Amino acid sequence: MLGLSAAASFMVILDMLVVATALSTIQRDLGASLEDLEWTVNAYTLSFACLILTGAALGDRLGRRAVFAAGLAMFSLASVACALAPSVGTLIAARAVQGAGAALVMPLALALLNAAFPPERRGWALGVYGGVTGLAATVGPVVGGAITQGIAWQWIFWINVPIGLLAIPPLLARTPESRGVRAPLDLPGLLLSGVAALGIVWALVRGNAAGWGSAQTLVPLGAGIAAGVGFVLRERVATAAMLPLRLFRSRPFAGGNVVIFFANAALLGAIFFTAQCFQVSYHHGAFVAGLWLLPFGVAPLLVGPRAGALADRFGERSLIVVGALCLAAGMGWTGVVAAGGGSYLALVVPLTLGGLGIALTIPAATRAVVSRVAPAEMAKAGGTFSTLRQLGGAFGVAVLGAVFSAAGGTFGGGFRSAMLVAAALALVASAAGALSLQGRPRPETAHQSAQRVTA
Template identity: 45%
Template sequence: MTSDTLGQARTSSGSTRRVPLALALLAASLPMFMATLDNLVITNALPVIRTDLGASVEQLQWFVNAYTLTFATLMLGASTLGDRFGRRRIFVAGISLFTLASIASALATTPAMLIASRALQGVGGAAIMPLSLTLLAAAVPPAKRAMAIGVWGGVAGLGVALGPLIGGAVVEGVSWQAIFWINVPIALVAVPFILRALPESYGRRDPLDVSGLALVGAGVFSGVWGITRGNIDGWTSTRVLVALAASAVLLVAFLVRESRTAYPLIPLRLFRSRSFSIANIAGFAFSMGMFGSVFLLVQYLQVVDGYSPLEAGVRTLPWTAAPMLVAPVAGLLAPRVGVRALLSVGLTLQAVALAWIALVTTPSGTYAELVPAFALAGIGMGLTFAPSSTAVLADMADDDHATASSTNATIREIGVALGVAVLVAVFEGAGGTITPEGYTDALRPAILTGAAVVAVGAVAARWLPRRSPRSSSEPVEVLLAEAAPVG
């Protein structure tokens, strides 16, 4: 794209047409907001869904993980398909599937139906997240890209921040099914804007590594399934041991496959970069520890403290909204203090916050005691998002930017799924139940586990190379990765 005129976009046929910048932003941001919203919108509805559908603790995990796992493992594949068959075509197909799956989720009458529908939502979301920003970058001139991507990133952050709040408000005001119905009008509005404002584009037409995709998907699924069944079947039971062993074998086979194929899903050569490897370790630890903790804490506010879904959503705002205020400040500080310092401090603050939360979550504890820890966790998250993505791309060649940032997003989303599975396993292993009497004591070891995992990420971040981060004049993929929040 070489146009210097605001609003011009190059179509697949080579012609140019004027596209209002606001229209392009709306077309790209609306579907992405819908997908990011669904990462956390369900968390405040879980206690209500559990009662309505008679779901177990294991099934509550899969309401979240079914979405996260398909989203994570198919993201790179969706990007490849978009490059090959048309990014806008795959983008619209992803939105359509996401919307149909949302309808199926709203109509679910059993836990199994909801889990299956959430998995299909993740498939659609995998096409929405990476392609929305790629299409936006192609639809605006280079001079306006940084501003456009900044707005896109702000909308993405808004979706994450408002997820628990909107979920609580909709559940309390209408029903839990309505959290899925709201996706339908968003999609109906978004698709015409997309067809008008975002021209079709293509990338390198490399073949999709189907075998690699199947191996990593099956490996991660088997591992998460084994962890979720550990307390139910027993950690030494045949089913659990077979699942965990199969996960290890499949993931090793995936690594062997990626090292030998000409078109790997995740090029292993990227991990020769110390900055890339350490940033991914830190990002994985962050996602695993923090989002596993969020899964349990949002329910704690309702189950133990007795807040309604809306009240619980409002009370999470010191945590979920703080990154929107802190992340821009972190971006301004990065050229002066470096990404290593910001990432180390951000992860340390989050580990401290989780430990604080674990200490004050007692049967006689109050919400006021949680507020400082929530705010500390939110500040830490704000200091983590952009520096983590910047470090991932520090040593990458221009041609590897998109693959590197997509790989990082995939690893972080897998961390979310494993975090929910592991921390709930600790919760259940400590005798936890979804009742006021059986929640608090078991919550403490689970949250402390999350704090320990995040602390590992903070230690790993200290091994990042000393260097100044890239400037805002870098290629669009760098700006893309810095704008994208965790999932």
């Protein structure tokens, strides 16, 4: 199950970034406008973020293995549609379906993984999973650049098809079916959560282009916030809540979700602008720019599988605090050096330091969230975690984009300011971990915490 969950997560996260380095080629081949290009990215993010909690709820009701397999099939078939798209409109629609498939995969991957391992091995498994997920965010630009320049942009989608389809038979043959509490679907909750995520993400991804004070931004943002408040009120009284609010009584659960929001905001925002900086300021193609980001992926590959054992020894709080501080230092350092035209050798250390931060932070935050709930509610916990992760990524790109534009919109002062903001977001993640998580774990702490949450 670890291999299947990690592979599915890698495929889903990779597809969020692999398109970025192919956008100019897609624009030329399909005659797309700049706004069309934005929506090839945003359509995926929007449907992904809006439907994650729905995917978790369907898994609890219909069977996690079955819904996970359906998500893999949907993602793979949508990838075929992306590769064969004759127009940019078709591509955008297929990307939205891809995001829906990803929303079925991600929360259930965590739930099935957590259920497949006993408590003493769960930390190691989550460490591997978190490391692979962090690595996907780093190698996305490399893969996208290599495929686009070496073959054709359509192949960034074709590569998903064998991965997704080949994973389904062993999943159905070797993974036992599991469900959450048998209860009716919380249809008002599903609707409110979808509207809340749609409104907020829509405002974030359109804010820079439309203007943060425009009706195109403020109306969906207000509707999203209102729906979010309605969702909370609904879940307080629902007999079969899709997100039991009592889960947030656990400080590790609440803190881990705050950590992943701000850590992913720093990560995706920084990668988005750093990849462009390497192309614009250093005059490299997409492939070389992606290769320059590889030091950022070394630590997730090497340290990620050991993060669970480190959390057992030192506690989740220590890993998150130290990891987020490393991420902050690496991002701020990279911004100062690159904006000043420093050599690539001068960037290797800060990029590696930032990667180390991700390698420590993401697995520890994942473990803090999913290890504090009962098995029957793991899909809901995973759905919440994945939703906040996607919202954080959209928030980070939007905020860094606004700062970049306000500071001149150049890969000098603008890039430096954006990267310093990324460092500040990572510092917030570090503070959240320090304030909400416990120190060095004691035996059976996670079990006791889960008992308290589900009591």
